Amino acid sequence: MASMAAGARVPLAVTVLVAVASTMLLAAAAADLDGDRDALLGLRGGLQDPDDALSNWNPELSPCDWSHVTCDGQAKRVTEIVIGFVNLSGPLSPELGKLGQLTRLWISYTNIQGTIPEELGNLENLNTMHLHNNSLSGQIPASLGKLKSLKQLHLQQNRLTGPIPSELDGLSDQTSVNLSNNDLCGPIPTDGPFKNINSSLADNPRLSGNC
Numbered sequence: 070m071a072s073m074a075a076g077a078r079v080p081l082a083v084t085v086l087v088a089v090a091s092t093m094l095l096a097a098a099a100a101d102l103d104g105d106r107d108a109l110l111g112l113r114g115g116l117q118d119p120d121d122a123l124s125n126w127n128p129e130l131s132p133c134d135w136s137h138v139t140c141d142g143q144a145k146r147v148t149e150i151v152i153g154f155v156n157l158s159g160p161l162s163p164e165l166g167k168l169g170q171l172t173r174l175w176i177s178y179t180n181i182q183g184t185i186p187e188e189l190g191n192l193e194n195l196n197t198m199h200l201h202n203n204s205l206s207g208q209i210p211a212s213l214g215k216l217k218s219l220k221q222l223h224l225q226q227n228r229l230t231g232p233i234p235s236e237l238d239g240l241s242d243q244t245s246v247n248l249s250n251n252d253l254c255g256p257i258p259t260d261g262p263f264k265n266i267n268s269s270l271a272d273n274p275r276l277s278g279n280c
């Protein structure tokens with residue numbers, strides 16, 4: 070009798086443990102999605118958006134329900150930001166670097182300005198970074214060389230200056246890099262994606278010359 074009761078108690082303990090663990094997991098997932106929401110609100114807070122492209126970025130809603138934002142259906146984390154052909158001006162928030170599950174960052178054909186935050190080098194799952202046809206300036210952060218999952222780095226048609234960081238040769242050979250139509254200068258890295266013809270560097274009159 071006693072051993073049967075003990076036998077019954079073990080599954081109960083396991084059940085309680087599983088319940089506690091899954092509550093903790095859910096809470097952790099919610100905290101991460103809250104972090105994603107805060108990061109996106111940080112982006113929006115710095116931008117002028119006269120077209121109201123981001124008007125449904127409502128803090129009361131899940132960011133998974135916002136326009137231009139996609140979440141992973143299972144983990145409920147923000148995985149994609151895709152914004153194009155809208156009149157956004159202002160800078161990219163460094164808080165974007167906290168979107169730990171982001172695979173695609175696509176903000177193109179807008180008027181965003183300022184520098185590319187070095188924090189974007191923390192997006193270890195990033196597959197695609199398209200920030201082309203904007204008004205970004207300053208140097209390309211060396212931290213982008215840490216993006217081991219990156220397949221596309223398209224920064225053409227901006228106002229980027231300074232040398233191409235040699236750290237970018239740490240990107241995969243297969244990464245498609247386009248830096249054309251900027252004002253870059255100095256030597257061109259020779260390794261990684263710069264070995265292959267997909268790296269497009271045209272229309273940087275000072276490239277290969279002195280900075």
Ligand SMILES: *[C@@H]1O[C@H](CO)[C@@H](O)[C@H](O)[C@H]1NC(C)=O
Nearest residue numbers: 117118119120156157158180
């Ligand atoms: C874009 O928005 C800014 C204000 O944020 C405004 O000054 C500018 O004229 C707008 N450009 C176009 C093409 O609508």
Ligand SMILES: *[C@@H]1O[C@H](CO)[C@@H](O)[C@H](O)[C@H]1NC(C)=O
Nearest residue numbers: 178201202225226227249250
């Ligand atoms: C994007 O930039 C390219 C040059 O890099 C330019 O030819 C093209 O017109 C731009 N597109 C738009 C929609 O501004």
Ligand SMILES: *[C@@H]1O[C@H](CO)[C@@H](O)[C@H](O)[C@H]1NC(C)=O
Nearest residue numbers: 220242243244245265266267
């Ligand atoms: C690079 O270019 C070659 C030839 O144009 C193409 O076959 C290959 O798919 C491209 N690779 C990438 C990563 O874009």
Ligand SMILES: *[C@@H]1O[C@H](CO)[C@@H](O)[C@H](O)[C@H]1NC(C)=O
Nearest residue numbers: 225226247249250267268269
């Ligand atoms: C790089 O961007 C320029 C300007 O938009 C474009 O003309 C060129 O075709 C692009 N290069 C590649 C390899 O896609």
